[in-house]
Amino acid sequence: MTQTSAAPTGSVKAALQHAAQLLRANPALAEQQAREVLKLLPDSEPAIRILAASLRKQGRANESIRHLQPLLAGNSGSPSFLSEWGQALAAANRPQDAMTALQKSVQLDPGQADAWRTLGDQLMLAGDEAAAQQAYHQYSKIMVRFPELAEAAELMRTGKLGIAERLVREFLQQHPADVNGLRML
Numbered sequence: 001m002t003q004t005s006a007a008p009t010g011s012v013k014a015a016l017q018h019a020a021q022l023l024r025a026n027p028a029l030a031e032q033q034a035r036e037v038l039k040l041l042p043d044s045e046p047a048i049r050i051l052a053a054s055l056r057k058q059g060r061a062n063e064s065i066r067h068l069q070p071l072l073a074g075n076s077g078s079p080s081f082l083s084e085w086g087q088a089l090a091a092a093n094r095p096q097d098a099m100t101a102l103q104k105s106v107q108l109d110p111g112q113a114d115a116w117r118t119l120g121d122q123l124m125l126a127g128d129e130a131a132a133q134q135a136y137h138q139y140s141k142i143m144v145r146f147p148e149l150a151e152a153a154e155l156m157r158t159g160k161l162g163i164a165e166r167l168v169r170e171f172l173q174q175h176p177a178d179v180n181g182l183r184m185l
Contacts, residue, residue: 019050027057053084061091079109087118095122113142149180
C-alpha cells in the first residue's frame with residue numbers, strides 16, 4: 001500500500017473542530033492547530049478563518065485582516081464570515097468598515113450574537129447610543145436561553161431595574177450557577 005501526502009479527512013476535520021473549540025479558551029493554541037492544518041491543506045478556508053479569529057483574539061487584528069481579505073469576495077454573502085470580518089475591522093480601529101460588515105452580517109442572519117455585540121460597541125463609539133442599545137438588546141435576546149432572563153433584560157433596557165433584579169434573583173434560586181443570570185445581576 002502506498003501512502004499519499006493528503007491528510008486523512010477525519011483527522012483534519014477533528015483538528016479543525018478542536019481548533020474551533022480552543023478559540024474562546026486559548027486562542028494561541030487555536031492558532032497553532034489552524035497552522036498545522038494549513039501545513040497540510042494550505043487553501044483550507046475553515047483553517048484560515050480559525051487562524052484569523054485566533055489572531056484577532058490575541059490582539060493581532062491586522063494579521064487577521066490579511067488572512068481574511070483574500071476570502072472576502074467569495075464570502076460576501078456569508079453572515080459568519082462577515083461577522084468575523086467586521087470584528088477584525090473593529091479591532092483594527094476601522095469603525096466605519098466594521099459597522100458596514102456587521103450590519104450586513106446581522107441583516108443576513110439576525111442570530112449572529114457576536115456581530116450584534118461588536119456592532120453595539122462600534123455604534124456606541126460613534127456616538128449613536130440609541131442604535132447601540134438596540135444592537136445590545138438583540139445580542140441579549142440571542143444570548144439568553146431562558147425566557148425569564150429575556151424578560152429581565154427587557155425590563156433593564158426600559159429602566160425598570162428593581163423588577164428586573166427581582167426576576168433575576170428568583171431565576172438564580174432555580175439556576176444558581178447560570179452565568180448569564182449572574183452577569184445580569
